[in-house]
Amino acid sequence: MDPIVESTVSARTLSSRLSSGADAVSEVSHWVRLAQAGDLAAYDRLVAQFRERIYGLCYHMTSHHEDANDLAQETFVKAWQALRNFKGDSGFYTWIYRIAVNTCLNHLKLRRNRTPYLSLDDLDLQPESDPDLVALVSDKTPRRDASLAELQRRLNEAMLKLSEDHRTVVTLHDIQGLPHDEIAKILGINPGTVRSRLFYAHQQLQGWLSDWMK
Amino acid sequence: MNEQESNERLRQLLRLKRLETPPPGYFNRFQDGVFDRIRAVEAERSRSPWRRWLFGHRNLGGAAPWLSLVNAGSVVGVLGVAVAGWFWIGGSTGEESLAPASVAAAAAASGGTGPSTVSRVEMQAPPAVSLGPEVAGLGLWKTAGPAVVPSVAPWSAQAKASRAIPEFASTNPLPEGLFRLPGSSGSEAYRVRFTGPAN
Incomplete structure (x- = not known):
């Protein structure tokens, strides 16, 4: 076999055991x-x-x-x-x-x-599932006719411009939603360094995405 | 827009990236891919270490072909150096030992103190050199010195025993099986393996 x-x-057996409230x-x-x-x-x-x-x-x-x-x-x-x-x-x-x-x-x-x-x-980009994002793209940007795909491309280009250390903390915190302490454990650095990297990364991203920040 | 608003807007933009997900069904195939690789790793562990080293690690994806190429290249390189070294040693030994155009192969007989049982031999030397019809043996090996028997180098001459010669009946001061040829330096000696009748 x-x-x-x-x-x-055995995995199924354990699964049934654990499904009772663990x-x-x-x-x-x-x-x-x-x-x-x-x-x-x-x-x-x-x-x-x-x-x-x-x-x-x-x-x-x-x-x-x-x-x-x-x-x-x-x-x-x-x-x-x-x-x-x-x-x-x-x-x-x-x-x-x-x-x-x-x-x-x-x-x-x-x-x-x-x-x-x-x-x-x-x-598979599905912005319609997030009303905030639909509003962000359709109402609050100066380029209302811009497609989501273009915004997506600009975002990714901006991410790739970041250093690897900055991109890592932005990915873990802003996109994946991990707290600073958890990121610090993953990266083996202290939480203050995580905050500092995030601060500088945000400043850079705001500059590169200024069209979308107004 | 103040800093707090800017940060909030940036977070909104970055949240858009959460929607970049692969098409439906992708993760089922992903799971299969992971376990295919794990099975490959397990199979790899069962291979012998030298095969892993020579043929690379199949579970490492794109890196494996390069790894195996490097390994195979290093093996070919080592073999090439070994073969070249073999020919170089053989060639240089041949040159030194064949340097005299004609060497009379009168040498002391084997056996240290007693007369040789082989009394006359004939050698078939390489074409460029004539050693005369006196020395015979299956092969001759030139040594770095008479006392260094294990480090003999092969010499390409082929010979066979034919008839007795008085020189071989003389006392041989060298270790058994080694002979010194006239005209050779004091540090050179030759090992002769006789194939013909010893009379």
């Missing part, structure tokens, strides 16, 4: 413990839980769908390989984010001398 199919049985954090730690014992189905659950956020991090760091896909997959493979060494000193969430950030930063270092790229065509 395929190991992943076999281990699905909170998300303890659920994750249960999956982690099972995965550390080699249970691929438990790891499958962990991947399913974090894949969108990890993909999002990689995408906003690179503005490139294919690269983000590759980097996010690589993050989960690295995490699987290193899972036995995970001591639980930090949360699994923090730990895997740290792997993802380092994977992205290594990738960007290798690509530093290449022309920045954007690959937005195959993404």
Whole structure:
């Protein structure tokens, strides 16, 4: 029997146990413990839980769908390989984010001398689901006829102009909504440095997006 | 617009990026991709270390072909250097030992103190050199010195024993199996492996 199919049985058993009121954090730690014992189905659950956020991090760091896909997959493979060494000193969430950030930063270092790229065509932009954003684009900008796609492109270009350190904190805080303390743990810096980087990154972005700030 | 309003507007703009999501169904394929890679990693672990080193790591995606190319290149390089070194050593040894156009192969007999059982030999030397019809053996190896037997270098001459010669019956002061040719320096000696009848 395929190991992943076999281990699905134990994962389902645990899933039914946990569905009776255990909170998300303890659920994750249960999956982690099972995965550390080699249970691929438990790891499958962990991947399913974090894949969108990890993909999002990689995408906003690179503005490139294919690269983000590759980097996010690589993050989960690295995490699987290193899972036995995970001591639980930090949360699994923090730990895997740290792997993802380092994977992205290594990738960007290798690509530093290449022309920045954007690959937005195959993404699914659905602004109508967010009324605030619809209002932002249709009413409050001086370029009311501008398409969302253009705004999206300008945003991504501005993000790529940021240094990697600044882009990381903007991605984690402004886009993914992580608090300063959590970002500090992920990046291994103090919260004051996170705030400082955010401040300078915001100043730069406001300058580059001045058309959209009025 | 004051600073607080600017910050708020920027946050609104950046929130727009949250809507940049891949098409529906993408994450199902993503999950498959992750576990395909993990299986590849597990398979990789079962390969022997030298195969991993030589053929690269298949689970590393784009980096693997380059890694294996580098490894394969280094293997070819090492082999090339080894082969070139072999030919260089063989060539230089041959030049030194073949330097005399004709060497009379009268040498002391093997066995240290007793007379040789091989009394006359004939050598078939490389075309450019004539060693005369006296020395015979399956091969000759020139040594750096008579006492350094294990470091003998191959010498390409082929020879065979034919008939007895008195010179081989003399006392050989060198270690067993080594002979010094007339005209060679004191640090050179030759090992002869006889193939013909020892009479």
